Amino acid sequence: MVLLEPYTITPRLQKGDDVLSVSISSVINNDTSLLEGLQVFKEWGLICKNQVVKGRHWGYFSGEDTVRLKELHPEETPNLIAFARGGWGAARLLEHNQPWQKGWLLGFSDLSSILLARLSAGFDGSIHGPLVTSIAKEPEWSKERLKSILFNKSAPDLYGEPWVGGIAKGPIVATNLTVASHLLGSRHIPDLRGVILVLEDIGEAPYRIDRMLTQWRLNGILQNLAGLAFGSFIDCVDQDTDNASQAFTLNEILKERSIDLNIPVIANLPIGHCCGNAALPLGWEATLDGYSGRLSLHPC
Structure with missing residues (x-):
């Protein structure tokens, strides 16, 4: 069996760490669920930075490929990048060079392409889990599970x-x-x-x-x-x-x-x-x- 060797083991989150919300797939026209999701992270003691621009679009994407690629790889790497929503568009970004950085990455659905590509490149810290726009509606056990993974690196069966x-x-x-x-x-x-x-x-x-x-x-x-x-x-x-x-x-x-x-x-x-x-x-x-x-x- 061939196992990936991560370049670095992602450290646990701590209160005061920052989370960056980005949208690199489909357009976000209603930011209510986005703001509710960011509130969950705030209640965990994280500092939220929101890079999502409501209504911004290039066709059915949340922006041109070059714009979304830049947001996937910010100049200052946050402790956690949380994807706002899925849809379609993330895989298009993989045609370009990916300057992966250490840290946590959270999302699923269309964002699975990014999680897989990052893992394939040898980076730890990618989580298949709720989006920013869906996390507030998750049951308490699901939110606590995600929090435990991020802060304690543990999870129940x-x-x-x-x-x-x-x-x-x-x-x-x-x-x-x-x-x-x-x-x-x-x-x-x-x-x-x-x-x-x-x-x-x-x-x-x-x-x-x-x-x-x-x-x-x-x-x-x-x-x-x-x-x-x-x-x-x-x-x-x-x-x-x-x-x-x-x-x-x-x-x-x-x-x-x-x-x-x-x-x-x-x-x-x-x-x-x-x-x-x-x-x-x-x-x-x-x-x-x-x-x-x-x-x-x-x-x-």
């Missing part, structure tokens, strides 16, 4: 539905299936051999989920994992009602594409486009128990 038994140990990588699938073959996908992979998605028909998982299998990626877990798959239903009797359900697809891998598999973890969206730090060592459905983190 998560539980899902056991599908295939066994015990897997390895670094954890959580990502959006669609976003990650469009990075396959690029240098922005980390080496996933021996990894515990967690996948989630939203709004994709089961046949598209089937197509993407098949692509991962054809690339030999799923066959070389230590363990596999599925988070939430919201609104992933077949809209073709005429052929509903012949269609596979989402769970049928997920099971058929995973249960023959000879690795532990669990499903229905509270991760992804659900509320709550449990934070997972990429690259941390973890244990996946396919008998009980438990996912445990072992902080570095």
Whole structure:
């Protein structure tokens, strides 16, 4: 198994550290949820710096690529960069040079491309978790989990539905299936051999989920994992009602594409486009128990 060696281990946050909110995907037209999210960080004792410009857009993006790239890599590196919202646009920035810096990075969905690319470059500190515009609506346990990861580098176990038994140990990588699938073959996908992979998605028909998982299998990626877990798959239903009797359900697809891998598999973890969206730090060592459905983190 090939493991990434982070250039530096990200230190715990402390009260008085700064958090920078940026928007590098889709446009933000309503800043109410943004301000509510920043208030959560303020209550944790962090100093909030907001770089989001309400209504700024270049087409359906929150600004031109060069503008968003500059905001992703500020001159003064904050302790935490928290992405404001997802949508689409982050992966376009990966066409450019990435002067990654140490520190924490928080987001998910479209921002999965940035988290994966940064991990692939060897940097610790990327967290798959709530966006600034969604964190205020997260249940208390989810907010406390994220806070504990940032300030204490610890988190309670998560539980899902056991599908295939066994015990897997390895670094954890959580990502959006669609976003990650469009990075396959690029240098922005980390080496996933021996990894515990967690996948989630939203709004994709089961046949598209089937197509993407098949692509991962054809690339030999799923066959070389230590363990596999599925988070939430919201609104992933077949809209073709005429052929509903012949269609596979989402769970049928997920099971058929995973249960023959000879690795532990669990499903229905509270991760992804659900509320709550449990934070997972990429690259941390973890244990996946396919008998009980438990996912445990072992902080570095």
